[in-house]
Amino acid sequence: MKSGTPRSSSPAERSESPNEEKHQPPERNTALDMARGLAVLGMIYVHLVPTEGTTTLAQKACAGVARFLEDKTAVLFCVLVGMAQALQLRQARGEAPSARSVARRSLTLAAAGFALHWLVWPTEILVPLALMMVATGMILRIRMGRNAPAFAAGLLLVFSPIAVAIFAPTSGADWTDADRHVGESAWGWATARFVFLNGNYPLLPWTAFPLCGAAMIARDWNRGGGARSWFFGGLAATVALQLTTLWTARHVRMLGALSPYLASRWTPTTLPFVFLTGATAVTLIAGLSWWEEISASGLPRLAKPLALFGRASLTHYLLHICLVIAPLRIRFPAEDWPLAIGLSAAVIYVAVAGSMTVLWFRRYPRGPFEMLWAIASARDANPSAPGRTARGMPNGANAASGNPHASGPGISPLAQPPIGTARADLRSEE
Numbered sequence: 472m473k474s475g476t477p478r479s480s481s482p483a484e485r486s487e488s489p490n491e492e493k494h495q496p497p498e499r500n501t502a503l504d505m506a507r508g509l510a511v512l513g514m515i516y517v518h519l520v521p522t523e524g525t526t527t528l529a530q531k532a533c534a535g536v537a538r539f540l541e542d543k544t545a546v547l548f549c550v551l552v553g554m555a556q557a558l559q560l561r562q563a564r565g566e567a568p569s570a571r572s573v574a575r576r577s578l579t580l581a582a583a584g585f586a587l588h589w590l591v592w593p594t595e596i597l598v599p600l601a602l603m604m605v606a607t608g609m610i611l612r613i614r615m616g617r618n619a620p621a622f623a624a625g626l627l628l629v630f631s632p633i634a635v636a637i638f639a640p641t642s643g644a645d646w647t648d649a650d651r652h653v654g655e656s657a658w659g660w661a662t663a664r665f666v667f668l669n670g671n672y673p674l675l676p677w678t679a680f681p682l683c684g685a686a687m688i689a690r691d692w693n694r695g696g697g698a699r700s701w702f703f704g705g706l707a708a709t710v711a712l713q714l715t716t717l718w719t720a721r722h723v724r725m726l727g728a729l730s731p732y733l734a735s736r737w738t739p740t741t742l743p744f745v746f747l748t749g750a751t752a753v754t755l756i757a758g759l760s761w762w763e764e765i766s767a768s769g770l771p772r773l774a775k776p777l778a779l780f781g782r783a784s785l786t787h788y789l790l791h792i793c794l795v796i797a798p799l800r801i802r803f804p805a806e807d808w809p810l811a812i813g814l815s816a817a818v819i820y821v822a823v824a825g826s827m828t829v830l831w832f833r834r835y836p837r838g839p840f841e842m843l844w845a846i847a848s849a850r851d852a853n854p855s856a857p858g859r860t861a862r863g864m865p866n867g868a869n870a871a872s873g874n875p876h877a878s879g880p881g882i883s884p885l886a887q888p889p890i891g892t893a894r895a896d897l898r899s900e901e
Contacts, residue, residue: 501770501778502693502760507551508781509755512821513544515791519799519813519820521806530810542737545596545672546680546748547755548784552600553607553681554756557620557688560611573608576848577601583789583844592792592800593655599672606674607681617689624682628742631676632732635668635739645669646738669739676745683749687756698760705754712747719743779828783838787824790840795820 522534522541584597610623645653645661646669654665667674692701716735723730735743763770780787795816799808831838837845 499778499782500760501774502698502763503551503554503756504778504781505759505774506547506756506781507784508777508779510544510547510551511781511784511787512777513540513547514788515817515820517541517544518791518796519817521808521810521813524807525810533810533814542744543748543751547752548596549600549603549677549680550684550687550749550752550756552604553620553684553686554688555684556604556607556611556681557685561688570608570612572848573605576844577605577608579844579847580604587789587792591797594792595671599666599670599674599677602666602674603678603681606678607685610682611685618686620682620685620689624679624686627676627679627682628745631740632742634675638664638668671738673740676740676742679745680749680752683753687753692757693760693764696764698757698764701757702754702761705750705757708750709747709754712743712750716743716747776825776829779832780825782832783828783841785844786838786840787828790824791820 517537517540520533520537522537525531525534578601581598581601584595584601587594587597607620610619613619615622641660641664645664647653652661652665652670654661654663654670664670665673687701691697712735715733719726719730719733719735723734726733732741733743734741735747737744799812799816800806802808828838835842
Protein backbone atom coordinates (compact mmCIF):
# COMPACT_ATOMS: atom_id res chain seq x y z
CA MET A 472 0.00 0.00 0.00
CA LYS A 473 1.36 3.44 -0.92
CA SER A 474 1.27 5.14 1.33
CA GLY A 475 -13.44 35.10 -1.99
CA THR A 476 -13.23 37.34 -0.71
CA PRO A 477 -11.77 37.47 2.73
CA ARG A 478 -14.19 35.53 4.84
CA SER A 479 -16.10 36.92 7.78
CA SER A 480 -16.46 34.81 10.85
CA SER A 481 -19.58 32.71 10.99
CA PRO A 482 -22.01 32.72 13.95
CA ALA A 483 -20.64 29.38 15.03
CA GLU A 484 -17.14 30.81 15.16
CA ARG A 485 -18.26 33.98 16.95
CA SER A 486 -19.81 31.85 19.70
CA GLU A 487 -16.51 30.25 20.64
CA SER A 488 -15.41 30.60 24.22
CA PRO A 489 -12.91 33.34 25.14
CA ASN A 490 -10.34 30.67 25.89
CA GLU A 491 -10.65 29.26 22.37
CA GLU A 492 -10.50 32.71 20.78
CA LYS A 493 -7.37 33.52 22.70
CA HIS A 494 -5.53 30.60 21.17
CA GLN A 495 -7.18 30.69 17.74
CA PRO A 496 -4.72 31.89 15.09
CA PRO A 497 -6.22 34.91 13.32
CA GLU A 498 -8.14 34.72 10.07
CA ARG A 499 -7.67 31.04 9.29
CA ASN A 500 -9.12 29.73 6.06
CA THR A 501 -11.53 27.06 7.25
CA ALA A 502 -12.04 25.65 3.77
CA LEU A 503 -8.36 24.84 3.37
CA ASP A 504 -8.21 23.36 6.86
CA MET A 505 -11.17 21.15 5.92
CA ALA A 506 -9.44 20.09 2.71
CA ARG A 507 -6.40 19.08 4.71
CA GLY A 508 -8.64 17.22 7.16
CA LEU A 509 -10.25 15.29 4.31
CA ALA A 510 -6.81 14.52 2.90
CA VAL A 511 -5.48 13.00 6.13
CA LEU A 512 -8.74 11.09 6.69
CA GLY A 513 -8.42 9.68 3.21
CA MET A 514 -4.83 8.67 3.81
CA ILE A 515 -5.74 6.91 7.07
CA TYR A 516 -8.46 5.03 5.21
CA VAL A 517 -6.13 4.05 2.37
CA HIS A 518 -3.43 2.85 4.76
CA LEU A 519 -5.76 0.70 6.85
CA VAL A 520 -8.39 -0.65 4.45
CA PRO A 521 -6.98 -3.40 2.19
CA THR A 522 -7.97 -3.63 -1.46
CA GLU A 523 -7.33 -7.36 -1.85
CA GLY A 524 -9.23 -10.41 -0.65
CA THR A 525 -12.72 -8.96 -0.85
CA THR A 526 -15.72 -11.22 -1.43
CA THR A 527 -18.97 -9.52 -0.43
CA LEU A 528 -20.46 -6.48 -2.15
CA ALA A 529 -19.86 -4.33 0.94
CA GLN A 530 -16.21 -5.38 1.09
CA LYS A 531 -15.73 -4.63 -2.60
CA ALA A 532 -17.31 -1.21 -2.12
CA CYS A 533 -14.94 -0.39 0.77
CA ALA A 534 -11.96 -1.60 -1.25
CA GLY A 535 -13.14 0.43 -4.24
CA VAL A 536 -13.20 3.58 -2.13
CA ALA A 537 -9.63 2.86 -1.02
CA ARG A 538 -8.49 2.39 -4.62
CA PHE A 539 -10.22 5.63 -5.64
CA LEU A 540 -8.57 7.62 -2.84
CA GLU A 541 -5.15 6.02 -3.02
CA ASP A 542 -3.51 8.39 -5.46
CA LYS A 543 -5.50 11.52 -4.61
CA THR A 544 -4.74 12.13 -0.93
CA ALA A 545 -1.01 12.66 -1.40
CA VAL A 546 -1.63 14.97 -4.37
CA LEU A 547 -4.07 17.01 -2.29
CA PHE A 548 -1.44 17.39 0.43
CA CYS A 549 1.11 18.60 -2.11
CA VAL A 550 -1.24 21.21 -3.60
CA LEU A 551 -2.07 22.50 -0.11
CA VAL A 552 1.62 22.78 0.74
CA GLY A 553 2.18 25.03 -2.26
CA MET A 554 -0.81 27.18 -1.29
CA ALA A 555 0.56 27.49 2.24
CA GLN A 556 3.99 28.58 1.06
CA ALA A 557 2.51 31.18 -1.32
CA LEU A 558 0.20 32.49 1.41
CA GLN A 559 3.16 32.77 3.74
CA LEU A 560 4.96 34.92 1.18
CA ARG A 561 1.90 37.09 0.50
CA GLN A 562 1.18 37.71 4.19
CA ALA A 563 4.80 38.79 4.64
CA ARG A 564 4.15 41.57 2.08
CA GLY A 565 6.44 39.88 -0.40
CA GLU A 566 9.24 39.29 2.11
CA ALA A 567 10.15 35.68 1.43
CA PRO A 568 11.18 33.45 4.35
CA SER A 569 14.93 33.18 4.60
CA ALA A 570 16.65 30.30 2.86
CA ARG A 571 17.89 29.15 6.27
CA SER A 572 14.33 29.00 7.63
CA VAL A 573 13.09 26.98 4.65
CA ALA A 574 16.10 24.67 4.92
CA ARG A 575 15.53 24.04 8.64
CA ARG A 576 11.87 23.19 8.14
CA SER A 577 12.59 20.94 5.19
CA LEU A 578 15.48 19.15 6.89
CA THR A 579 13.38 18.58 10.00
CA LEU A 580 10.56 17.09 7.94
CA ALA A 581 12.97 14.97 5.92
CA ALA A 582 14.66 13.68 9.09
CA ALA A 583 11.27 12.68 10.49
CA GLY A 584 10.50 10.95 7.21
CA PHE A 585 13.74 8.96 7.24
CA ALA A 586 13.21 7.91 10.86
CA LEU A 587 9.62 6.86 10.19
CA HIS A 588 10.60 4.97 7.05
CA TRP A 589 13.44 2.96 8.57
CA LEU A 590 12.21 2.51 12.16
CA VAL A 591 8.43 2.18 11.96
CA TRP A 592 6.90 1.71 8.50
CA PRO A 593 8.25 2.19 4.98
CA THR A 594 6.31 5.29 4.06
CA GLU A 595 7.96 7.76 1.69
CA ILE A 596 5.88 10.91 1.35
CA LEU A 597 7.64 13.07 3.97
CA VAL A 598 11.08 13.15 2.33
CA PRO A 599 9.82 14.01 -1.19
CA LEU A 600 7.47 16.57 0.33
CA ALA A 601 10.40 18.23 2.09
CA LEU A 602 12.28 18.42 -1.21
CA MET A 603 9.20 19.84 -2.95
CA MET A 604 9.01 22.51 -0.26
CA VAL A 605 12.60 23.52 -1.01
CA ALA A 606 12.01 23.62 -4.78
CA THR A 607 8.76 25.57 -4.46
CA GLY A 608 10.31 27.96 -1.96
CA MET A 609 13.21 28.66 -4.30
CA ILE A 610 10.85 29.46 -7.18
CA LEU A 611 8.71 31.73 -5.00
CA ARG A 612 11.84 33.58 -3.85
CA ILE A 613 12.73 34.49 -7.44
CA ARG A 614 9.90 37.06 -7.49
CA MET A 615 9.27 36.97 -11.22
CA GLY A 616 5.63 38.00 -10.83
CA ARG A 617 2.37 36.20 -10.28
CA ASN A 618 2.84 33.87 -13.24
CA ALA A 619 6.13 32.38 -12.03
CA PRO A 620 4.64 29.29 -10.26
CA ALA A 621 2.44 28.41 -13.23
CA PHE A 622 5.33 28.92 -15.65
CA ALA A 623 7.62 26.72 -13.57
CA ALA A 624 4.96 24.01 -13.31
CA GLY A 625 4.52 24.08 -17.07
CA LEU A 626 8.26 23.67 -17.62
CA LEU A 627 8.30 20.69 -15.26
CA LEU A 628 5.44 19.02 -17.10
CA VAL A 629 7.17 19.52 -20.44
CA PHE A 630 10.56 18.33 -19.24
CA SER A 631 9.38 15.33 -17.17
CA PRO A 632 8.41 12.93 -19.99
CA ILE A 633 11.56 13.92 -21.89
CA ALA A 634 13.71 13.04 -18.88
CA VAL A 635 11.88 9.75 -18.37
CA ALA A 636 12.42 8.85 -22.03
CA ILE A 637 16.12 9.73 -21.85
CA PHE A 638 16.74 7.50 -18.84
CA ALA A 639 14.35 4.73 -19.88
CA PRO A 640 17.14 2.34 -21.00
CA THR A 641 18.76 2.41 -17.55
CA SER A 642 15.60 2.52 -15.44
CA GLY A 643 13.69 -0.38 -16.94
CA ALA A 644 14.69 -2.80 -14.18
CA ASP A 645 14.33 -0.39 -11.25
CA TRP A 646 11.06 -1.95 -10.06
CA THR A 647 11.26 -5.54 -8.81
CA ASP A 648 8.61 -8.24 -8.96
CA ALA A 649 7.87 -7.54 -5.29
CA ASP A 650 6.75 -4.02 -6.25
CA ARG A 651 9.80 -2.45 -4.61
CA HIS A 652 12.19 0.04 -6.18
CA VAL A 653 15.87 -0.88 -6.23
CA GLY A 654 16.75 2.66 -5.19
CA GLU A 655 15.08 2.16 -1.81
CA SER A 656 17.70 -0.33 -0.65
CA ALA A 657 20.74 0.25 -2.87
CA TRP A 658 22.29 3.71 -2.90
CA GLY A 659 23.46 4.94 -6.28
CA TRP A 660 22.02 6.10 -9.57
CA ALA A 661 18.91 4.02 -8.90
CA THR A 662 18.29 6.14 -5.81
CA ALA A 663 18.57 9.32 -7.89
CA ARG A 664 16.08 7.92 -10.39
CA PHE A 665 13.79 6.92 -7.51
CA VAL A 666 13.82 10.47 -6.13
CA PHE A 667 13.59 12.39 -9.39
CA LEU A 668 12.07 10.19 -12.10
CA ASN A 669 10.28 6.94 -11.34
CA GLY A 670 9.72 6.56 -7.60
CA ASN A 671 6.40 6.77 -5.82
CA TYR A 672 6.68 10.55 -5.48
CA PRO A 673 9.26 11.66 -8.08
CA LEU A 674 10.13 15.34 -8.01
CA LEU A 675 9.64 15.28 -11.78
CA PRO A 676 6.74 15.90 -12.14
CA TRP A 677 5.30 15.90 -8.57
CA THR A 678 6.73 19.35 -7.77
CA ALA A 679 4.13 20.65 -10.23
CA PHE A 680 1.47 19.97 -7.57
CA PRO A 681 2.71 22.48 -4.94
CA LEU A 682 3.48 24.89 -7.77
CA CYS A 683 -0.15 24.55 -8.86
CA GLY A 684 -1.24 25.48 -5.34
CA ALA A 685 1.10 28.46 -5.34
CA ALA A 686 -0.26 29.52 -8.74
CA MET A 687 -3.82 29.45 -7.36
CA ILE A 688 -2.84 31.88 -4.61
CA ALA A 689 -0.98 34.11 -7.08
CA ARG A 690 -4.08 34.31 -9.29
CA ASP A 691 -6.39 35.38 -6.41
CA TRP A 692 -8.29 32.16 -6.82
CA ASN A 693 -10.96 32.83 -4.16
CA ARG A 694 -11.64 36.54 -4.69
CA GLY A 695 -14.69 37.99 -6.38
CA GLY A 696 -16.37 34.63 -6.86
CA GLY A 697 -13.19 33.04 -8.11
CA ALA A 698 -13.68 29.89 -6.05
CA ARG A 699 -16.87 29.15 -7.98
CA SER A 700 -15.08 29.51 -11.32
CA TRP A 701 -12.19 27.31 -10.17
CA PHE A 702 -14.65 24.71 -8.91
CA PHE A 703 -16.60 24.38 -12.16
CA GLY A 704 -13.45 24.57 -14.26
CA GLY A 705 -11.77 21.91 -12.15
CA LEU A 706 -14.88 19.73 -12.19
CA ALA A 707 -15.17 19.91 -15.97
CA ALA A 708 -11.49 19.05 -16.34
CA THR A 709 -11.77 16.16 -13.86
CA VAL A 710 -14.75 14.61 -15.65
CA ALA A 711 -13.16 15.01 -19.09
CA LEU A 712 -9.84 13.57 -17.93
CA GLN A 713 -11.51 10.66 -16.15
CA LEU A 714 -13.50 9.76 -19.26
CA THR A 715 -10.33 10.02 -21.35
CA THR A 716 -8.51 7.73 -18.91
CA LEU A 717 -11.27 5.13 -19.08
CA TRP A 718 -11.29 5.28 -22.88
CA THR A 719 -7.51 4.90 -23.01
CA ALA A 720 -7.62 1.85 -20.74
CA ARG A 721 -10.09 0.17 -23.11
CA HIS A 722 -8.11 0.92 -26.28
CA VAL A 723 -4.55 0.05 -25.31
CA ARG A 724 -4.02 -2.15 -28.36
CA MET A 725 -5.34 0.45 -30.76
CA LEU A 726 -3.12 3.18 -29.28
CA GLY A 727 -0.04 0.99 -29.52
CA ALA A 728 3.19 2.71 -28.51
CA LEU A 729 1.28 5.81 -27.39
CA SER A 730 -0.69 3.99 -24.69
CA PRO A 731 2.02 4.23 -21.97
CA TYR A 732 2.07 8.01 -22.37
CA LEU A 733 -1.73 8.44 -22.50
CA ALA A 734 -2.57 6.16 -19.58
CA SER A 735 -3.06 7.56 -16.09
CA ARG A 736 -0.42 5.72 -14.09
CA TRP A 737 1.12 6.51 -10.71
CA THR A 738 4.46 4.71 -11.08
CA PRO A 739 6.12 5.86 -13.14
CA THR A 740 4.03 9.01 -13.00
CA THR A 741 2.47 9.98 -16.32
CA LEU A 742 1.15 13.37 -17.38
CA PRO A 743 -2.50 12.17 -17.52
CA PHE A 744 -2.10 11.12 -13.87
CA VAL A 745 -0.80 14.59 -12.98
CA PHE A 746 -3.63 16.35 -14.79
CA LEU A 747 -6.38 14.09 -13.42
CA THR A 748 -5.32 14.05 -9.77
CA GLY A 749 -4.35 17.73 -9.85
CA ALA A 750 -7.74 18.70 -11.28
CA THR A 751 -9.44 16.59 -8.61
CA ALA A 752 -7.52 18.36 -5.84
CA VAL A 753 -8.32 21.79 -7.27
CA THR A 754 -12.00 20.88 -7.55
CA LEU A 755 -12.19 19.79 -3.92
CA ILE A 756 -10.36 22.83 -2.56
CA ALA A 757 -12.36 25.29 -4.67
CA GLY A 758 -15.62 23.53 -3.85
CA LEU A 759 -15.04 23.77 -0.11
CA SER A 760 -14.06 27.43 -0.42
CA TRP A 761 -17.14 28.23 -2.52
CA TRP A 762 -19.32 26.36 -0.01
CA GLU A 763 -17.87 28.42 2.82
CA GLU A 764 -18.40 31.60 0.80
CA ILE A 765 -22.10 31.00 0.12
CA SER A 766 -22.95 29.62 3.58
CA ALA A 767 -24.47 32.77 5.08
CA SER A 768 -25.45 30.94 8.27
CA GLY A 769 -22.06 29.33 8.65
CA LEU A 770 -20.71 25.92 7.82
CA PRO A 771 -22.24 22.80 9.41
CA ARG A 772 -21.16 21.83 12.93
CA LEU A 773 -19.14 18.97 11.48
CA ALA A 774 -16.92 21.45 9.65
CA LYS A 775 -15.16 22.65 12.80
CA PRO A 776 -13.83 19.27 14.04
CA LEU A 777 -12.88 18.39 10.46
CA ALA A 778 -10.93 21.66 10.15
CA LEU A 779 -9.24 21.04 13.51
CA PHE A 780 -8.32 17.54 12.37
CA GLY A 781 -6.72 19.14 9.33
CA ARG A 782 -4.79 21.64 11.43
CA ALA A 783 -3.20 18.68 13.22
CA SER A 784 -2.78 16.61 10.08
CA LEU A 785 0.96 15.99 10.53
CA THR A 786 0.23 14.73 14.03
CA HIS A 787 -2.47 12.37 12.80
CA TYR A 788 -0.35 11.19 9.90
CA LEU A 789 2.42 10.17 12.30
CA LEU A 790 0.19 8.85 15.08
CA HIS A 791 -1.96 6.55 12.98
CA ILE A 792 1.22 4.94 11.65
CA CYS A 793 2.88 4.59 15.05
CA LEU A 794 -0.20 3.68 17.11
CA VAL A 795 -2.28 1.68 14.63
CA ILE A 796 -0.30 0.41 11.67
CA ALA A 797 2.84 -0.55 13.61
CA PRO A 798 0.92 -2.78 16.09
CA LEU A 799 -1.10 -4.32 13.26
CA ARG A 800 2.12 -5.25 11.46
CA ILE A 801 3.25 -7.22 14.51
CA ARG A 802 0.23 -9.48 14.12
CA PHE A 803 0.13 -9.26 10.31
CA PRO A 804 3.75 -8.84 9.07
CA ALA A 805 2.63 -9.01 5.44
CA GLU A 806 0.03 -6.28 6.07
CA ASP A 807 -2.70 -8.69 5.05
CA TRP A 808 -5.10 -7.95 7.88
CA PRO A 809 -8.81 -8.53 7.13
CA LEU A 810 -10.82 -5.62 5.83
CA ALA A 811 -13.04 -5.64 8.92
CA ILE A 812 -10.04 -5.17 11.20
CA GLY A 813 -8.56 -2.38 9.11
CA LEU A 814 -11.86 -0.54 8.74
CA SER A 815 -12.60 -0.88 12.46
CA ALA A 816 -9.15 0.41 13.35
CA ALA A 817 -9.62 3.43 11.08
CA VAL A 818 -13.04 4.28 12.55
CA ILE A 819 -11.84 3.88 16.15
CA TYR A 820 -8.74 5.99 15.56
CA VAL A 821 -10.69 8.81 13.89
CA ALA A 822 -13.34 8.81 16.63
CA VAL A 823 -10.86 8.89 19.51
CA ALA A 824 -8.27 11.14 17.87
CA GLY A 825 -10.93 13.52 16.58
CA SER A 826 -12.35 14.02 20.06
CA MET A 827 -8.90 14.53 21.54
CA THR A 828 -8.08 17.02 18.79
CA VAL A 829 -11.06 19.22 19.64
CA LEU A 830 -9.99 19.24 23.30
CA TRP A 831 -6.37 19.94 22.39
CA PHE A 832 -7.15 23.03 20.32
CA ARG A 833 -9.10 24.54 23.19
CA ARG A 834 -5.73 25.00 24.89
CA TYR A 835 -3.06 25.06 22.18
CA PRO A 836 -2.81 26.78 18.79
CA ARG A 837 -1.02 23.91 17.02
CA GLY A 838 -1.14 20.15 17.02
CA PRO A 839 1.47 18.31 19.15
CA PHE A 840 3.85 17.38 16.35
CA GLU A 841 3.25 20.71 14.63
CA MET A 842 4.53 22.40 17.80
CA LEU A 843 7.59 20.14 17.89
CA TRP A 844 8.23 20.81 14.21
CA ALA A 845 8.08 24.56 14.83
CA ILE A 846 10.56 24.25 17.71
CA ALA A 847 12.92 22.00 15.74
CA SER A 848 12.89 24.43 12.82
CA ALA A 849 13.58 27.36 15.15
CA ARG A 850 10.15 28.94 14.97
CA ASP A 851 7.95 30.17 17.82
CA ALA A 852 5.78 27.31 19.08
CA ASN A 853 2.99 29.67 20.23
CA PRO A 854 2.01 31.99 17.38
CA SER A 855 -1.07 33.24 19.21
CA ALA A 856 0.80 34.50 22.25
CA PRO A 857 -0.51 37.99 23.04
CA GLY A 858 1.37 40.73 21.23
CA ARG A 859 3.85 38.48 19.46
CA THR A 860 4.15 36.59 16.21
CA ALA A 861 6.25 33.58 15.31
CA ARG A 862 9.34 35.70 14.72
CA GLY A 863 8.87 37.62 17.95
CA MET A 864 7.62 40.75 16.16
CA PRO A 865 4.56 42.73 17.27
CA ASN A 866 1.25 41.42 15.97
CA GLY A 867 0.57 42.77 12.46
CA ALA A 868 4.22 43.39 11.69
CA ASN A 869 4.72 39.99 10.19
CA ALA A 870 1.69 37.73 10.02
CA ALA A 871 3.23 35.32 7.60
CA SER A 872 5.08 33.16 10.05
CA GLY A 873 2.40 33.16 12.69
CA ASN A 874 0.76 29.88 11.92
CA PRO A 875 2.81 27.15 10.25
CA HIS A 876 0.61 24.13 10.92
CA ALA A 877 1.27 20.96 9.04
CA SER A 878 -0.45 20.28 5.79
CA GLY A 879 -0.86 16.60 6.34
CA PRO A 880 2.76 15.87 5.96
CA GLY A 881 3.32 19.53 5.07
CA ILE A 882 2.71 23.13 6.19
CA SER A 883 -0.30 25.40 6.43
CA PRO A 884 0.03 29.04 7.45
CA LEU A 885 -3.40 29.49 5.92
CA ALA A 886 -4.61 32.80 7.26
CA GLN A 887 -6.25 34.97 4.65
CA PRO A 888 -4.38 38.15 3.58
CA PRO A 889 -5.67 41.46 4.90
CA ILE A 890 -8.34 43.18 2.84
CA GLY A 891 -7.04 45.31 0.02
CA THR A 892 -3.42 44.20 0.17
CA ALA A 893 -3.30 41.20 -2.11
CA ARG A 894 -3.59 42.88 -5.49
CA ALA A 895 -1.23 45.70 -4.55
CA ASP A 896 1.33 43.14 -3.40
CA LEU A 897 1.01 41.26 -6.65
CA ARG A 898 1.43 44.41 -8.71
CA SER A 899 4.55 45.26 -6.76
CA GLU A 900 5.93 41.81 -7.50
CA GLU A 901 5.35 42.31 -11.22
